[in-house]
Amino acid sequence: xxxxxxxxxxxxxGFLLLLAVGRKLDEPFAGVIGxxxxxxxxxxxxxxxxxxxxxxxxxxxxxxxxxxWMPVGSFHVDFGFLLDPLSITMCLFITGIGALIHLYSIGxxxxxxxxxxxxxxxxxxxxxxxxxxxxxxxxxxxxxxxxVGACSYWLISFWFDDKANATAGKKAFVxxxxxxxGFMLGTFLVWVTVGSIDYVEIGRSAGAVVGATATAVALLFxxxxxxxxxxxxxxxxxxxxxxxxxxxxxxxxxxxxxxSGVFLLSRLSPIMEHAGWANDVIAWVGAATxxxxxxxxxAQNDIKKxxxxxxxxQLGFMFxxxxxxxxxxxxFHMITHAFFKALxxxxxxxxxxxxxxxxxxxxxxxxxxxxxxxxxxxGIGWLAISGIPPFAGFWSKDEILAGAWxxxxxxxxxxxxxxxxxxxxxxxxxxxxxxxxxxxxENWRNPELLADAEPEVPLGADADAVEGADGTGAxxxxxxxxxxxDTHDDHHAHDEHHGLTPDHTPxxxxxxxLVPLIVLAGLAxxxxxxxxxxxxxxxxxxxxxxxxxxxxxxxxxxxxxWVLAIVAITGAVVGIFFAYRVYQQRKVDPAxxxxxxxxxxxYIDDTYAAVVGGPGEAAFQGAADFDAGIVDGAVLGVxxxxxxxxxxxxxxxxxxxRTYAAGVAIGTVALAxxxxxxxxx
Amino acid sequence: xxxxxxxxxxxxxxxxxxxxxxxxxxGLMIRRNLLVMFMCVELMLxxxxxxxxxxxxxxxxVGGQAVVFFVLVVAAAEVVVGLGIIVAIMRRRQGSTADDxxxxxx
Numbered sequence: 001x002x003x004x005x006x007x008x009x010x011x012x013x014g015f016l017l018l019l020a021v022g023r024k025l026d027e028p029f030a031g032v033i034g035x036x037x038x039x040x041x042x043x044x045x046x047x048x049x050x051x052x053x054x055x056x057x058x059x060x061x062x063x064x065x066x067x068x069w070m071p072v073g074s075f076h077v078d079f080g081f082l083l084d085p086l087s088i089t090m091c092l093f094i095t096g097i098g099a100l101i102h103l104y105s106i107g108x109x110x111x112x113x114x115x116x117x118x119x120x121x122x123x124x125x126x127x128x129x130x131x132x133x134x135x136x137x138x139x140x141x142x143x144x145x146x147x148v149g150a151c152s153y154w155l156i157s158f159w160f161d162d163k164a165n166a167t168a169g170k171k172a173f174v175x176x177x178x179x180x181x182g183f184m185l186g187t188f189l190v191w192v193t194v195g196s197i198d199y200v201e202i203g204r205s206a207g208a209v210v211g212a213t214a215t216a217v218a219l220l221f222x223x224x225x226x227x228x229x230x231x232x233x234x235x236x237x238x239x240x241x242x243x244x245x246x247x248x249x250x251x252x253x254x255x256x257x258x259x260s261g262v263f264l265l266s267r268l269s270p271i272m273e274h275a276g277w278a279n280d281v282i283a284w285v286g287a288a289t290x291x292x293x294x295x296x297x298x299a300q301n302d303i304k305k306x307x308x309x310x311x312x313x314q315l316g317f318m319f320x321x322x323x324x325x326x327x328x329x330x331x332f333h334m335i336t337h338a339f340f341k342a343l344x345x346x347x348x349x350x351x352x353x354x355x356x357x358x359x360x361x362x363x364x365x366x367x368x369x370x371x372x373x374x375x376x377x378x379g380i381g382w383l384a385i386s387g388i389p390p391f392a393g394f395w396s397k398d399e400i401l402a403g404a405w406x407x408x409x410x411x412x413x414x415x416x417x418x419x420x421x422x423x424x425x426x427x428x429x430x431x432x433x434x435x436x437x438x439x440x441x442e443n444w445r446n447p448e449l450l451a452d453a454e455p456e457v458p459l460g461a462d463a464d465a466v467e468g469a470d471g472t473g474a475x476x477x478x479x480x481x482x483x484x485x486d487t488h489d490d491h492h493a494h495d496e497h498h499g500l501t502p503d504h505t506p507x508x509x510x511x512x513x514l515v516p517l518i519v520l521a522g523l524a525x526x527x528x529x530x531x532x533x534x535x536x537x538x539x540x541x542x543x544x545x546x547x548x549x550x551x552x553x554x555x556x557x558x559x560x561x562w563v564l565a566i567v568a569i570t571g572a573v574v575g576i577f578f579a580y581r582v583y584q585q586r587k588v589d590p591a592x593x594x595x596x597x598x599x600x601x602x603y604i605d606d607t608y609a610a611v612v613g614g615p616g617e618a619a620f621q622g623a624a625d626f627d628a629g630i631v632d633g634a635v636l637g638v639x640x641x642x643x644x645x646x647x648x649x650x651x652x653x654x655x656x657x658r659t660y661a662a663g664v665a666i667g668t669v670a671l672a673x674x675x676x677x678x679x680x681x
Numbered sequence: 682x683x684x685x686x687x688x689x690x691x692x693x694x695x696x697x698x699x700x701x702x703x704x705x706x707x708g709l710m711i712r713r714n715l716l717v718m719f720m721c722v723e724l725m726l727x728x729x730x731x732x733x734x735x736x737x738x739x740x741x742x743v744g745g746q747a748v749v750f751f752v753l754v755v756a757a758a759e760v761v762v763g764l765g766i767i768v769a770i771m772r773r774r775q776g777s778t779a780d781d782x783x784x785x786x787x
Contacts, residue, residue, distance in 0.1 A: 655783030655785045655786030656780050657779045657780075658709070658710050658713070658718075658780065661706075661710050665706055665710065
């Protein structure tokens with residue numbers, strides 16, 4: 001267990017090495033170094049995890065203090081790591097999936113002029129993320145929290161030549177900043193009430209944090225979580241973050257960083273236990289986010305945007321679980337989601353590469369013939385996220401829904417929102433699958449569809465000319481293509497690669513990209529084994545993290561679980577079937593479903609833009625004018641006054657000593673005269 | 682013949698001290714040679730010393746004489762520094778006219 005420091009140290013070493021020599025290395029080597037650093041970290045995590053498992057349950061907590069970071073009087077912050085089942089679980093999937101995505105990036109970033117820089121940032125990201133989860137106290141976690149934020153910013157705007165990418169990075173950074181205020185205030189409040197920001201100490205004396213204080217702490221940290229984990233009202237940055245390279249979307253904006261809010265609240269479960277109605281707020285914000293984002297995902301045409309809104313929605317599920325004291329469910333779903341969403345993103349990256357960096361699904365179709373490995377692996381991801389047993393997503397989502405059902409008072413309502421979201425999830429993911437891999441029509445073969453950035457007319461006219469594999473597909477009208485009005489969404493990652501032509505033949509991706517897809521597909525298939533509901537002996541994850549979590553509520557009894565599971569499966573099948581009718585069989589005009597309000601994600605982002613850009617900007621301009629006029633005016637006024645006075649008084653300092661002497665003499669005499677007169681002589 | 686009996690009371694000494702002080706102060710303001718100005722300062726210091734001694738005698742208090750010793754010591758130190766500066770100035774310039782050395786004007 002003493003090796004725990006090595007887990008973050010290896011990616012740091014990789015980062016430093018790439019920082020020093022990354023530019024000079026030939027192309028694959030920078031990637032190899034980066035991948036090896038993270039893979040080594042994964043191996044160390046495995047060793048440490050096995051060591052931890054061999055300990056008796058009550059000894060599974062190990063604090064490694066490296067040095068005293070800030071000694072300030074009686075208050076001191078140590079730089080160190082807290083190793084326990086929760087942090088090592090996080091480490092395992094961060095480094096495991098991280099290594100796979102590094103490997104994938106070697107293929108995906110091939111030929112990029114900043115190849116070495118990319119891996120440098122990725123390694124730094126992994127190191128920061130590991131600091132975040134391993135931190136012994138809130139401040140070390142905050143260091144990692146800011147580190148991942150900075151890396152996220154650098155990587156979103158990795159192709160900063162395109163202004164849209166740079167703007168997306170800034171948006172993510174600024175939006176996260178709002179959440180970070182919550183983190184800092186929460187930390188201060190914890191320190192004031194507990195007297196320490198150590199997790200161990202917080203766990204020991206959480207009894208001191210009660211009532212309104214606990215609620216306030218929980219809400220402040222939840223504000224931090226809404227920023228990092230893209231919940232209402234701060235989720236707007238995540239869809240824009242898709243401007244980054246796809247491996248980044250997979251690693252940072254799907255699998256790891258965005259789950260750090262869930263991790264943080266699980267870590268603070270001793271406080272959450274006393275937080276009262278803050279948990280209701282968290283559950284309902286999660287539910288609202290899940291539902292709204294799933295609705296928005298239905299109408300996106302950019303393949304990565306669908307997955308982005310899907311991620312927001314799935315994170316909403318995790319917060320439902322947190323709010324219903326179902327921490328195992330949240331962490332379980334965090335892990336399975338990391339598997340299948342990383343898989344889906346990497347699969348999308350493979351599709352995007354095969355389609356000459358085209359991300360608009362309206363120009364896809366029938367791709368299963370060309371990229372079969374990608375198709376099969378993404379298919380597994382699709383079934384997993386849709387909640388079809390025995391794939392991983394089913395088990396974790398079901399556990400969250402069951403936990404929601406068990407909440408006092410409004411449980412069934414919370415469950416219903418989750419259930420509707422689950423149906424929508426199955427629906428939009430099936431839509432993605434059909435538009436990309438099925439549909440019978442190879443839409444990019446249609447020059448008219450390719451010509452415009454925004455196809456305006458129904459383009460089904462030529463569809464008969466294209467060979468339709470399914471027969472039904474030939475009847476397809478692409479009327480739904482006309483409905484897309486997402487104007488700001490269509491900045492494609494980097495236009496210089498944009499070379500999709502009607503005679504394009506999609507090619508399967510290289511092995512370095514397919515291996516991660518296959519491994520992740522395997523994990524998405526069997527990930528449910530972590531915590532099967534049938535028997536207490538199969539609750540591996542629950543038993544494992546049980547010592548760390550305080551105040552977890554029990555799930556309903558088995559009979560209820562069975563009923564809920566069957567209802568959930570039915571919902572998923574209904575969602576898939578409905579999407580099949582709409583997009584494959586074309587029984588319903590998709591335009592009726594893909595409303596502009598959905599394509600614009602309920603206009604939340606547009607509202608922010610209008611408010612911040614209109615009255616907001618005026619207010620900020622006012623503040624700036626106040627600063628320039630009043631504050632600066634006062635400061636400058638003092639300076640100018642001093643200057644003017646100096647000009648008047650300057651001649652006094654003539655530099656001639658005799659004048660000074662005369663001055664002293666006159667002064668003395670005057671003083672003497674005055675004293676004598678006053679004394680009456 | 683009558684014997685003019687001069688009784689030297691302490692007032693005499695004080696008057697002499699005042700005269701010496703005035704001469705020194707006037708010299709400081711009038712003369713431009715640094716060395717002479719320096720001597721004038723010394724004159725003023727010694728005038729004060731004289732008045733201290735006179736008061737010590739008149740009031741029968743040894744404190745005044747003690748102060749004189751301090752003044753002498755400080756004056757000696759001052760002479761060392763002051764003369765050093767004046768010598769340095771003399772080496773760099775033709776003369777040592779105080780009015781020419783006005784680099785420190787505002």
